[in-house]
Amino acid sequence: MNSETESSNGGSFFRELECGEKTIQLKQLYVGDVGCVVWDAAIVLAKFLENDTFFPVASGPGTSDQRSHWRGKRVVDLGSGTGVVGIVAGVLGADVTVTDLPEFVDLMSDNVSINKDVIAGSLTAQVLKWGEEVSRFLPSPDYVLMADVVYYEESLPALLKTLVDLCGRHTTVLMSYEERTTGNKPLIEKRFFEMMDEHFTKTKVPYESLDNVFRSRDINVIMFTLQ
Numbered sequence: 743m744n745s746e747t748e749s750s751n752g753g754s755f756f757r758e759l760e761c762g763e764k765t766i767q768l769k770q771l772y773v774g775d776v777g778c779v780v781w782d783a784a785i786v787l788a789k790f791l792e793n794d795t796f797f798p799v800a801s802g803p804g805t806s807d808q809r810s811h812w813r814g815k816r817v818v819d820l821g822s823g824t825g826v827v828g829i830v831a832g833v834l835g836a837d838v839t840v841t842d843l844p845e846f847v848d849l850m851s852d853n854v855s856i857n858k859d860v861i862a863g864s865l866t867a868q869v870l871k872w873g874e875e876v877s878r879f880l881p882s883p884d885y886v887l888m889a890d891v892v893y894y895e896e897s898l899p900a901l902l903k904t905l906v907d908l909c910g911r912h913t914t915v916l917m918s919y920e921e922r923t924t925g926n927k928p929l930i931e932k933r934f935f936e937m938m939d940e941h942f943t944k945t946k947v948p949y950e951s952l953d954n955v956f957r958s959r960d961i962n963v964i965m966f967t968l969q
């Protein structure tokens with residue numbers, strides 16, 4: 743997990759992430775709740791979006807950027823924190839809404855504006871608290887992205903409700919998570935997958951399909967579609 747440059751800047755510090763020929767700058771905060779920094783599982787998911795076997799570039803005229811799988815795809819990133827995963831989708835050409843609790847809207851908005859020149863699609867930051875109304879994000883997006891969002895037992899029913907409310911038959915949920923072995927974390931993960939199994943079909947992305955550099959044996963990427 744390198745490719746990181748940090749420079750002190752008051753209460754914030756920056757991380758760089760390469761995406762194709764472009765470089766994304768991610769503002770993170772020294773002080774704040776869990777979403778104020780970029781998590782490793784987010785980098786793994788973000789770099790997986792560049793996999794052109796899973797997400798093939800269309801054939802035909804135009805540059806490969808113009809024919810990117812992600813061009814015109816509608817994407818919602820849940821529990822986005824700094825916005826990193828959604829920003830990469832936006833760089834690849836998707837029309838993305840990064841979402842989180844109200845206290846993260848400023849950080850996500852800062853990162854949206856810092857990266858506006860490298861966005862090929864579109865990018866906005868909005869509040870979406872799990873379990874609440876999702877009509878402003880409908881019709882159902884093509885992709886729902888979520889990195890490292892399964893860690894509080896109390897939030898699981900609300901997260902599941904948001905996924906069920908948001909997803910349509912054509913929606914693919916791409917989720918990354920780091921396997922945690924401490925405390926009740928393994929049980930929370932197990933419970934989450936049991937709940938998801940009632941509504942979604944899941945497929946694990948093979949480790950070999952993840953980015954050669956930005957992958958780790960304890961970070962999984964799962965694809966879900968509605969049953």
Ligand SMILES: C[S@@+](CC[C@H](N)C(=O)[O-])C[C@H]1O[C@@H](n2cnc3c(N)ncnc32)[C@H](O)[C@@H]1O
Binds near residue numbers: 826870
């Ligand atoms: C571990 S952080 C991961 C952040 C980012 N996805 C990443 O991986 O870098 C979990 C994120 O979920 C968000 N979150 C937690 N509970 C939430 C809720 N009820 N509604 C919306 N977002 C929530 C947190 O604010 C936080 O940004």
